[in-house]
Amino acid sequence: MATSKPKTVAFLGPAASYSHQVTKSAFPEPEWELKATTTIRDVFDVVQAGDATYGVVPFENSTHGTVTFTLDCLADRSDTYTDIAVCSEIYLDVHHFLLGKIDPQASSSSSEPHATSEIQERPSKPLTSLAHIQRIYSHPQAFGQSGLFLQKYLKGVELIDVSSTSKAAALAAADETGTSAAIAGEIAASLVDGLDILARNVEDRDDNTTRFFVIYRKGEEQQLPPLTTTRSGEEEGKYKSLVSFTVAHRTPGALADVLDCFKKLALNLTSINSLPSLIEPFQYLFFVEFEVGGIPGADVDADERLRNLEEMVRGVPAERWRFLGSWKDMSSKSPRM
Ligand SMILES: O=C(O)C(=O)Cc1ccccc1
Known part of the structure; x- marks a missing residue:
């Protein structure tokens, strides 16, 4: 299939935002066309519409925690971004x-x-x-x-x-x-x-770091974004995945039962977040990020672990289960700066 689309990457603008800084470093111009948007939600809209191959969004900060605007779009409680998944992460040292x-x-x-x-x-x-x-x-x-x-x-x-x-x-x-x-x-x-x-440097902590996600539209022919350089130069691959789900609101231990599936499959959790489910008051949608080991799609063990997880949580059960992508763990790496 011939792809005539320009390789565009959307980010939260205008120029000179941290999102712009990190996007430029991972997607150098002129090879990539960078498209500034007004809000984080716009980045999701542009990628879902197929008007950009990738989008770069801030996900969490080491001092202040989750970027709720991004979590809110990933939660996708109105089924607007059903095709969007995460395919990469980028860490940026942030000095305000x-x-x-x-x-x-x-x-x-x-x-x-x-x-x-x-x-x-x-x-x-x-x-x-x-x-x-x-x-x-x-x-x-x-x-x-x-x-x-x-x-x-x-x-x-x-x-x-x-x-x-x-x-x-x-x-x-x-x-x-x-x-x-x-x-x-x-x-x-x-x-x-x-x-x-x-x-200068008005941030509370010197080690202030923001993690950005690169999002793409599932099913599109995926040209992997250029690899960021590593702090230590190593290229060994650990991969992480993200899922979201709800559990039965009135069943004691329902969340523990889902988390137990990760434990049984020896899947190490790296983050947990939650947002109101908007199904009923005070019910929550959970996000669990975990290490899968090898490369999903290319490593039989990793694929099997994900398949087993999916099967196991169905029996528990987890509701509204959504797989939000797998990507290479870059936690010891920084983008080209
Ligand atoms: O507002 C920006 O510049 C962004 O890209 C979002 C953000 C804000 C603060 C720290 C990191 C990212």
Whole structure:
């Protein structure tokens, strides 16, 4: 079958978001055409519609936890994304900056040079006075990862959630009063005109890391995305899979019975999440991510383990069981930067 479609990858934009940074590193241009969307849901829509071969979405952060917008789309409680699955993961070290305009009233003595010591003090000190800042824009994840800094230096200042950190940077730059700031990445500071760096590394922890998923449409001829380089250079393959399901709401031990299937098949769990099922109040849809060992689709043992799991959970039973993909474990790896 001839494929005339351009190789497009959708990501949460605008340019200079963390999603853009990670997408560029894994899907270099001009080989890949990158398509910025306004929301995470748009990424799912574009991939489901077949208008992009892949989509890149943030899934979880080491400091602040699951990105609920992404989990909500994966939950797909209205059966809109029935063809979407995860085929890859990418880890990104995330260091946030406070960007805005330096207060022209601030005396120059208040602007301390930034000490680049090896062990950074947390929360890090602002580079200049922040007394003029009245509002801060950012993605809710970035606010959640920078709580110590905000609490110490910007207590009581209005925090405004927006769709991405790069959108936040654009909004702060557009405020001519100079009283708005954004929490965004260093790349936003250089790509968005008219912003000064007011503070560096405002994240609560130095090891702040976000894991992104690469999604695709099942059944499409899948050209695997380019492999990311490894921190240690090794290419040994452990694979992970993700499933979602509900269990009988009023049966004691129903969730334990499903989890017991993973135990019996020696499938090590790597994450568990839940969201309201929207079937009835306080019933939950569960997401279980687990190690499968070899390459699903190419390794007989891995395929058999997945088949056995599917069979076993049917007898327990798990309801609304959905297989959301398998991919190579990149937890010790980073994208090309
Ligand atoms: O808003 C962005 O830049 C994103 O790509 C989402 C996000 C926000 C905070 C940390 C990592 C990803």
